[in-house]
Amino acid sequence: MARRFPAHLLCWLLLLLALLFLLHDAHLRGLAWNTCQLAVATAAISLPLGALLAFLVVRSDLPGRRGVLILLVGMLAVPLYVQTACWQAAWGTQGWLVRLVGADSVGGFAAAVGVHALGAVPWSALIVGVGLANVEPQLEEAALLEHPAWVVAGRVTLRRSLGALAAAALWVMVAAASQMVVTDQFQVRTYAEVVYQDLAIEPGVLPPGILPGVVLSAWLLLATGWTVSRLLPSGGETRLAPYDYRLGRYRLAAAGAVLLVLLVMVAVPVISLAIQAGWDVERTATGGFVRHWSVGKFVSLTATALWDYRRHVYGTLLAGIPASLISLLLGVLLAWWCCRSAWGSVMTVALLAAALSVPGPVLGLAAIWCFDRAELPWLAWLYDHTPAACWAVQAVRGLPPATLILWHALRSVP
Template identity: 40%
Template sequence: VPLYLQAAGWQAGFGLGGWWPAMLPTAPWLCGWPGAIWVHGVAAIPWVVLIVGVGLRFVEPELEEQAVLDGTPGQVFFCVTLRRAATAVVIAGLWVAVTSAAEMTVTDLMRIRTYAEEIYTDFAAVGTLDEGPAPFWLGVALTGLLMLAGMGACSGFAANLREPHGQNPWRLRLGRWRWPAACVVGLGSLVLVGVPLANLALKAGTVVVRIGDQRIPHWSLTKCAAMVVGSPLQHGRELGWSLVIAVCAAGAVVLVAVLLAWPARRSGAGRGALLITTAITLAIPGPIVGVAIIYLLNQRAIAPLVWLYDRSILAPWIAQAIRALPLPLLMLWYALSTVPDAVLDSATTDGAGWFTRLVRVALPTRIPALAGAGLVAGIVAFGELSATVLVVPPGITTLPVRMFGLLHYGIEDQVAGICLAVLVMIVALTSLGWYVVLADRRLTAR
């Protein structure tokens, strides 16, 4: 889910124009540093769960089973399991730090001055950096240090990964605390997912009726449904441009990811190039990507570049492709690495070169993975904002850029309606992507 949609969900309840400050004579809760930290933290929870879950999955069960003979399950969990998964916890923390530093959407809405926010503000206002290039490159250097730290942690983590042979993961039995823990997890998930959705639905369906001198608000399911259905039509132009650019970006991402992932399946140099590319595209803030594209294309001495910059979708296409590259790149690296060597060796014996082996042997067996990577790239590109907002040409506006402007004035019924409509589209595409992943697993198992 794009970050601006998550921010909109929480703002609709507790931020500027939210229902809670409207009901009570109080200032908005979701503002400033606490609001930015909350939204970024909530958005990072799935990634932390995924990364730490992978770390826990690869803890050696024999060590845990041996330790449980000498201590309690709780001692095993804290002294063995978490210690073995500590690198994954560090990686998750670095991931949150890098991705949060690379975004300016939430901090701009919360009026927080951050590095990415300052770059965006300077270029959006005057088209240049007010403080000169030194702070710009200082921020790049700090981001690079975080990136290198993450790469070092990932390298050490990957070197210690070992799939358990013939053993199931050790499970910490909660006993009588199982159901209370399940209730806590379920309640937390309901709050994190249900509250933003309820906030948007409440805003989209609010109807104000005037009775005498009083204005009495009430909620209408009919109006909520009408807003969800009608908002895409009202913002059809922005939605159309978003889909066109996202599809183009997804195609470019899949092509680049295949060309980088194929040499990385067995080559150390190829693997290094892939990891460096992934780390760079993950770590660099979106506004820096936009600034770099502006410097690249806005060359007055080269008329064709200026025309492409001002009168085509090339700039947002490149920006969204760069921002959407990391996840599909990792997906296709794994998918192409699982192509059986025996099949490729047989093709080599028949005289097939590396390109023929890729196009005629590897890719036809990984069609579901290609489709899944394309869907992921398209979803990420469709919701990209921090780089696109700087490079969209005149006359072209994507839906995230339009929504970003509206969110500064609070969450009204039309804004909430289009947010819910986009969420429905994302859920549909995600369900399709999950089906493709399951199909890929079944095909790989064969």
């Protein structure tokens, strides 16, 4: 019988190589430490909150859970830079929430973690929700014959969803570590931001310190991917409908807690946008200026925004929808390959690790190098006249979460 690929040995070798690089450079050690702190803190906040929301929405009799699910899906469409601006308007300097409660403004590392964590909650909830929805019902029904529901929820439902929990943790940490929108706003130095700045100074030259971060990220991703593959359900008969856990006397309390979380995640950013859209400045009789909030300014700006920015909206949809479809199609193929072949699982985990460990600016530089080729006129034409390069980069960035979710779902299909 053929021996299995020693994936754990590759993970430890990559970790050793990354640590050797980091020990050689104090500056890189500091950046790596900041990035790890940000990623771990973000996951520590968003993952438990997202998992709890997922359980209440997907596997309980929570009232209004369909509306909660719609809100969570809708929040995925809000770009991170918009969320950052909303929270900055709420708890930043002169923010409306700061003035309302009389507290100090929030900034720096705490603000960066807070924005990343709140933005990652919908991702955590939906990824974990897919895992919870695909737990084998027959296992739960059999366990319910001998144990109370809360024991079955912990020992069967959550245990069978560990693969989805690991996938959610992986995605949240990588997303927090690779984004620079939030950290740049709150002046937190991370690995991704420094890589971007170095590329901006010398666009055609890869930063010399990029290799340790890529290797360390690849180690984390390979280790997590190997763990996910070990925790995925093995498949089986799933004709029974998923069991909905009864909340009983805690039903209204759970609904109130979910409503409070949604108010923080949705209402506060929406109020921030409304306040910013309604500010108006008028000249006084003495020649000065007074700043006040105007309903008319809010209505007019809101009514004309979609038309005024129609080209930007069209460009966003043109760049995002094809890339999403490409990621979905490739994710289905890779997930199917993983379910049919152990070697396919190894290759897919390595591919996803490579896709996630390479910083976004480097992917963009690679796409430009691939498409902007004078010796291949058709590629140059695609680069000059279509968003093909953008589609390629966005598809690569979206492939890992799509594959992990589909992998978990397909492994539950008999």
